[in-house]
Amino acid sequence: MQNDILFFAEQRNGRIQKICFELAGGAKRLASQTGGRSIAFLAGQDVYGEAQSLLQAGADCVFFADSPLLAYYSTDFYAELMEQAVQSVNPGLILLGSTTVGMDLAPALAVKLDAGLAADCTGLWVDDGFRMARPSLDGAATDILYCPDGNPVIATLRPGVLTPLAEEEALSLPAASADTVKELSLSLAEEALRTQNRVELIEIEPGNKRSDDITKARVLAAGGRGMGGPAGFETLKRIAELLGGSVACSRACIESGWADTACQVGQTGKTVRPALYLACGISGAFQHTTGMDGSGLIISINKNPAAPIFDISDLGIVGNVEVILPQLIQALEAYQGI
Numbered sequence: 001m002q003n004d005i006l007f008f009a010e011q012r013n014g015r016i017q018k019i020c021f022e023l024a025g026g027a028k029r030l031a032s033q034t035g036g037r038s039i040a041f042l043a044g045q046d047v048y049g050e051a052q053s054l055l056q057a058g059a060d061c062v063f064f065a066d067s068p069l070l071a072y073y074s075t076d077f078y079a080e081l082m083e084q085a086v087q088s089v090n091p092g093l094i095l096l097g098s099t100t101v102g103m104d105l106a107p108a109l110a111v112k113l114d115a116g117l118a119a120d121c122t123g124l125w126v127d128d129g130f131r132m133a134r135p136s137l138d139g140a141a142t143d144i145l146y147c148p149d150g151n152p153v154i155a156t157l158r159p160g161v162l163t164p165l166a167e168e169e170a171l172s173l174p175a176a177s178a179d180t181v182k183e184l185s186l187s188l189a190e191e192a193l194r195t196q197n198r199v200e201l202i203e204i205e206p207g208n209k210r211s212d213d214i215t216k217a218r219v220l221a222a223g224g225r226g227m228g229g230p231a232g233f234e235t236l237k238r239i240a241e242l243l244g245g246s247v248a249c250s251r252a253c254i255e256s257g258w259a260d261t262a263c264q265v266g267q268t269g270k271t272v273r274p275a276l277y278l279a280c281g282i283s284g285a286f287q288h289t290t291g292m293d294g295s296g297l298i299i300s301i302n303k304n305p306a307a308p309i310f311d312i313s314d315l316g317i318v319g320n321v322e323v324i325l326p327q328l329i330q331a332l333e334a335y336q337g338i
């Protein structure tokens, strides 16, 4: 097995996306087990400064390509350049985020490299080669994947599955021999790249504001069926506002039409790791907890003292959300002088 791990450092408007810091941390940890390096691939316009932040996040080396042609994502340009980075280092594993861009780039790269691709993974580890986990059968089972001839193996990871390196952890992992930033020559002339591009971005139309991205929230006020209906979610919105966070929910609430699908946490929803997860009227089915049990502090409110959510909670409150949450709002408003 090749030891190096290459990850795609996705940028938007020249800014590295949060998922890249998760991939950088995961790649560095895996590389410390394989004896290889964590290597970033970054493409964009005026992105040199971002290359430095990837080194600080755990990359031992950054391959970057800088051109106005790369300011916006393009499948052909990015796949072409990433293939060059792969050929320079011959990594055993290539990681991308399960983002819109990552899910477009990964299959294009897999075809170019004739490589195995494990898409939308919720787990990744080393065990005589790389192993990947991903939900299957609409979340009823988890597949464990291995690419026998996969050299390299490509995996897309859901946001929140890997975590950024903490400062002390970064110091405890083997240091790279030298921090390096290597510019990829746009091996084909820019004009040639331009003519090879089969899809051209003509215009970006601003869309409607989407729901908050719950994977980025530091605080989540999450509701389950016990919230009783849409009015319960208005209460959660107020709590999220007061705590500077977002609203999340269980699948039961999506099925009841009380919340937006983008808010669903769990096996068939999103994986989240906020500093605080306030679980209100959520029973704690494993399909839900698998998406939030890595949260920093879990506080649960449930009227059933035997609810399984209490097993993974740091603080459990047995009681009725209709009574407790208005009191919490009052206390938060008083504390904030509102």
Ligand SMILES: Cc1cc2nc3c(=O)[nH]c(=O)nc-3n(C[C@H](O)[C@H](O)[C@H](O)COP(=O)(O)OP(=O)(O)OC[C@H]3O[C@@H](n4cnc5c(N)ncnc54)[C@H](O)[C@@H]3O)c2cc1C
Pocket (backbone or CB within 6 Å): 137, 138, 139, 140, 223, 224, 225, 226, 227, 249, 250, 251, 252, 253, 264, 265, 266, 267, 268, 269, 270, 280, 281, 282, 283, 284, 285, 286, 287, 288, 291, 301, 302, 303, 304, 307, 319, 320, 321, 322
């Ligand atoms: C294939 C598959 C995939 C799935 N994927 C997901 C997933 O990604 N995410 C997910 O969340 N679920 C998922 N589920 C569903 C999951 O199994 C549970 O059914 C779901 O999580 C239950 O949601 P809940 O806890 O909100 O509701 P319930 O299980 O009905 O629990 C409601 C809780 O609220 C409490 N309660 C009721 N009233 C009050 C009150 N007034 N005050 C305080 N507490 C109260 C009750 O005691 C109870 O514990 C999946 C299921 C399947 C089969």
